[in-house]
Amino acid sequence: MKHFINLRDISSKDLRKILTDAKKRKKERQKLSNLEVDKDLPLKGKLLIQMFEKSSLRTRLSFYLSIKQLGGSTITLRPDELHLSKGGESIEDTAKILSNFGNAFMLRTDNDEKLLEFKRHLSVPMINGLSPSSHPSQILSDIFTVEEIKKKPISKLNITWIGDSNNVLNSLIEASVKFSFKLKIGCPKSYQPNKDVMRYIKYTKNEILIFNDPKKAANGADVIFSDKVISMNDKVDKIKKLVNFKKFKINEKLMGHAKKDCIFLHCLPRGTEVDEKVFASNQSKVWEQASNRVHVQKSILLYCFSKLR
Ligand code: CP
Ligand code: NVA
Numbered sequence: 001m002k003h004f005i006n007l008r009d010i011s012s013k014d015l016r017k018i019l020t021d022a023k024k025r026k027k028e029r030q031k032l033s034n035l036e037v038d039k040d041l042p043l044k045g046k047l048l049i050q051m052f053e054k055s056s057l058r059t060r061l062s063f064y065l066s067i068k069q070l071g072g073s074t075i076t077l078r079p080d081e082l083h084l085s086k087g088g089e090s091i092e093d094t095a096k097i098l099s100n101f102g103n104a105f106m107l108r109t110d111n112d113e114k115l116l117e118f119k120r121h122l123s124v125p126m127i128n129g130l131s132p133s134s135h136p137s138q139i140l141s142d143i144f145t146v147e148e149i150k151k152k153p154i155s156k157l158n159i160t161w162i163g164d165s166n167n168v169l170n171s172l173i174e175a176s177v178k179f180s181f182k183l184k185i186g187c188p189k190s191y192q193p194n195k196d197v198m199r200y201i202k203y204t205k206n207e208i209l210i211f212n213d214p215k216k217a218a219n220g221a222d223v224i225f226s227d228k229v230i231s232m233n234d235k236v237d238k239i240k241k242l243v244n245f246k247k248f249k250i251n252e253k254l255m256g257h258a259k260k261d262c263i264f265l266h267c268l269p270r271g272t273e274v275d276e277k278v279f280a281s282n283q284s285k286v287w288e289q290a291s292n293r294v295h296v297q298k299s300i301l302l303y304c305f306s307k308l309r
Contacts, residue, residue, distance in 0.1 A: 041071030186217025
């Protein structure tokens with residue numbers, strides 16, 4: 001049994017194995033519709049319990065399809081309907097019940113500590129479906145999308161992030177270490193990655209450059225990533241933050257600093273950080289990006305169950 005909580009805790013070899021498996025499975029089911037199952041039914045009889053403490057569209061639907069296509073099933077719990085939130089039931093007791101009734105637990109939480117506390121008490125695999133500090137299933141899937149579209153290993157590409165230093169960027173930074181790719185970050189000085197992340201960047205010695213000028217970050221990029229300026233856990237002065245990010249809006253002029261065939265990716269939902277023209281352009285691959293979540297999460301589930309081929 002393995003957990004999928006942060007990319008930094010998983011070996012590069014295992015992450016690559018997940019992507020290779022996802023590629024094979026995606027190819028094998030080209031003619032199947034969403035609810036048709038993979039022939040080998042590797043997770044037949046398994047129940048994935050999902051719980052969302054914050055809103056979700058893509059993660060919720062893609063995990064639903066992922067476990068279904070592997071032959072298993074899923075139930076989604078509402079935290080406000082559990083004794084855990086209002087009745088004072090402990091995480092320890094809740095985790096025991098989850099482990100007895102289910103075979104894996106996917107949690108989207110507003111508290112990183114909660115992930116660790118659940119992990120301590122669960123005897124089934126746990127998957128992080130987004131926390132304030134990371135969004136690993138999103139980024140692993142995005143690596144898959146980049147390699148699928150560019151037809152090259154990501155280590156051979158120039159990757160750029162223009163936007164807030166948030167959970168999605170943290171996972172991208174961890175991915176850049178695990179998959180050895182160069183990463184340029186463009187953000188205002190007062191919104192750079194926090195101390196812990198800076199320490200990680202320094203410690204891993206990967207080539208990660210931070211620019212306070214978006215043009216420099218975009219220069220020569222093969223891929224430009226972005227995300228909402230205001231994340232779900234943001235407790236900042238939102239108006240001030242949006243003003244500070246105005247210069248970092250991804251428009252056609254900024255895309256012009258990247259390579260001609262540069263693609264634009266965004267985990268969604270979007271805010272005002274990207275211009276409509278870029279978002280709707282041929283360079284934007286956001287819908288393929290969202291669809292690939294199903295394929296990669298299937299292989300993440302198989303990794304957790306030690307069933308990768
Ligand atoms: N990208 C993503 O995780 O979307 P949701 O918040 O809709 O799940
Ligand atoms: N950074 C965003 C990602 C949403 C999928 C958030 O945490 O709200």
